[in-house]
Each structure stands twice: as structure tokens, then as C-alpha cells.
Amino acid sequence: MANIHPTAVVDPKAKLHDSVIVGPYAVIGPDVTIGADTVVDAHVVISGVTTIGERNRFYSFGSIGCDPQDKKYKGEPTRLVIGNGNAFFQNVTVSTGTVQDESLTSIGDDNWIMAYVHIAHDCRIGSGTIFANNVTLAGHVYVDDFAFLGGFTTVHQFCKIGAYAMSAFTAAISQDVPPFVVAAGNRAKPAGVHSEGMRRHGFTAEQIAQVKKAYRVLYRQSLSLDESLAALDELAASSADVARFAGFIRTSERGFIR
Known part of the structure; x- marks a missing residue:
């Protein structure tokens, strides 16, 4: 059986691997599936139709699989899919998708998502990315593999961030950022090649x-x-x-x- 703290509330319909650890006062909904060796810390809420892979870590006070912040959302059973080996630090929020897109928010493998990050509905995150504290993605944003988003970066809806791209601290991105390019400023402009990351x-x-x-x-x-x-x-x-x-x-x- 999964190691579930007695104060946690885990719906009996949720599917947890036997090696999952659930901390105090965490809440896990009925349509949640969690893979092996995943740790859910105290006060994390995992809801929605959410599928989580193996070896993920959810730090305290995160809200994962929450309803989209979209007025068109009417309670449809849209999904969130998370891969393997990701870290979600304190107070991270990740929404499910909307039927106006493909009803899916997805996050790949080995991503490092720091405190207070918000990943909105219908976002697609690749693998190996780093999101520093307080990064905010609007809906329908695509972030390709190994991109690095600096602290307090904000990304406008429907933007795409290319592989190995980087945003500087407080960048406000309102257009696509090509692969390997550094984006800086408000509004963000090209500021060179992310050669150190390469x-x-x-x-x-x-x-x-x-x-x-x-x-x-x-x-x-x-x-x-x-x-x-x-x-x-x-x-x-x-x-x-x-x-x-x-x-x-x-x-x-x-x-x-x-």
C-alpha cells in the first residue's frame, strides 16, 4: 500500500502505486493516477483528470490539475499529463486543458519547476526545462526541451519558446522565442545566443x-x-x-x- 499520512485525504478511486508517499493534509482526487516513487508533500492538492508518472516530487502547497482559469470552462473532464522525474516546488499551480484546444496540458520528463510557477491551461512543456521562481505561463504556451526561463518571466498566451532558449529575469514575452536565443526585457527582445546553456x-x-x-x-x-x-x-x-x-x-x- 502507498504510504499515506493519516491526515491526508485520498479518494478511494485514485490510483496510487504502492511506493507513493503522501504527506500530511494532502488532498488527492478520484481521477488521479500517480506512478512509482513519487512524493506528494504536505498540503498539496492534486485534482482533475490527472496522470502523473514516476519519480516526481511535489513540494508543499502546490495545486496540480486545478480547473483552467478560463471563463469558457464549464467543468469538462479535460486532462493533465505529467511525465517522469519532475520537481514541482512550493506553491506551483498547473491547470488542466480546455475543450477549445486539445483538452490537454502536458509536461514531459526531468523538468525543474521552482516556487510559485503558474502553468496555465493547454500548455505543452517538453523535457529538461528549468522554470525559475514566479514564472507565469498564460494558456496555450509551448515550451520546448531544455529551455530556461528566468525568474518572474511572463509569457503571453499562444507563444512558443524554442529548445535551448533562455529568458532573462523579468522578461515579458509576447512573441515566439526561437531556439537557442536569449530573450530579455519588457517587451522581450533578442539578446544573443544562449551559448553557455548550449x-x-x-x-x-x-x-x-x-x-x-x-x-x-x-x-x-x-x-x-x-x-x-x-x-x-x-x-x-x-x-x-x-x-x-x-x-x-x-x-x-x-x-x-x-
Whole structure:
């Protein structure tokens, strides 16, 4: 049997692996599934149609699987799916999805989500990301793998944050942030390549140099967008990272920071 503190309230319909630990005064709803070796600390509330994988840690006072903060929400059984090995620190809130999107909020594996972060309805978070304290995502935001969002970053609804991108402290993001790019300011503007993050994730000096060259093409050479994309296509022929960068620019629906 799961190790459940006697003051916790766990609905008998909830599905908890035998190795799950539930702390004092936690509340777990009937449509919740929690995988092996997950720890739910004191006063955490896990509700909604929420599926949680293995080896996750939920620190005190989090609200996971809560109703979307969307006036159109009418109690539909939308979902939250969380992968493996994530840490959710104190007072984190994560909403389920809405039927206006795909009825799903999803979070991948090995994410580090610090205190007071809010992840709104229909967000899609990849794996290996870091969200510093007080990051706030509006609805329908996509954050790709290994992105780093600095403290107090705010992200407008429907924005996309590319892989290995970074936001500086208090960045206010209202357009897409391409992969590898640092976003800074209110409203956020491009502020260079996240080269230190790339090094930490094993990118070679040559790979970083190619991404920096692509950044200069897009942001430093006063080219039109069509001219920039043509130049990026030439670089992408010999660099998968530049191809990812150029592909993101081409598919940006909201427009990217400039």
C-alpha cells in the first residue's frame, strides 16, 4: 500500500502505486493516477483528470490539475499529463486543458519547476526545462526541451519558446522565442545566443559558432525576412541546429521576437 499520512485525504478511486508517499493534509482526487516513487508533500492538492508518472516530487502547497482559469470552462473532464522525474516546488499551480484546444496540458520528463510557477491551461512543456521562481505561463504556451526561463518571466498566451532558449529575469514575452536565443526585457527582445546553456548540454564549439552565425544573419545584417531565410537555408545545409532555428522561424504563427 502507498504510504499515506493519516491526515491526508485520498479518494478511494485514485490510483496510487504502492511506493507513493503522501504527506500530511494532502488532498488527492478520484481521477488521479500517480506512478512509482513519487512524493506528494504536505498540503498539496492534486485534482482533475490527472496522470502523473514516476519519480516526481511535489513540494508543499502546490495545486496540480486545478480547473483552467478560463471563463469558457464549464467543468469538462479535460486532462493533465505529467511525465517522469519532475520537481514541482512550493506553491506551483498547473491547470488542466480546455475543450477549445486539445483538452490537454502536458509536461514531459526531468523538468525543474521552482516556487510559485503558474502553468496555465493547454500548455505543452517538453523535457529538461528549468522554470525559475514566479514564472507565469498564460494558456496555450509551448515550451520546448531544455529551455530556461528566468525568474518572474511572463509569457503571453499562444507563444512558443524554442529548445535551448533562455529568458532573462523579468522578461515579458509576447512573441515566439526561437531556439537557442536569449530573450530579455519588457517587451522581450533578442539578446544573443544562449551559448553557455548550449555548452552545458554538450554542443561543440563549432555547433555554437554555426548558431551564432545564424543569429547574426537574422538579427544583425538588416536583411528582409525572405533574405534572412534564404541565407539561413544555405547555413542549414551543413548544420542541423541552424535547420531547427530556420524551421522555427518559418512556422512561427504569432511572430518571433525581433
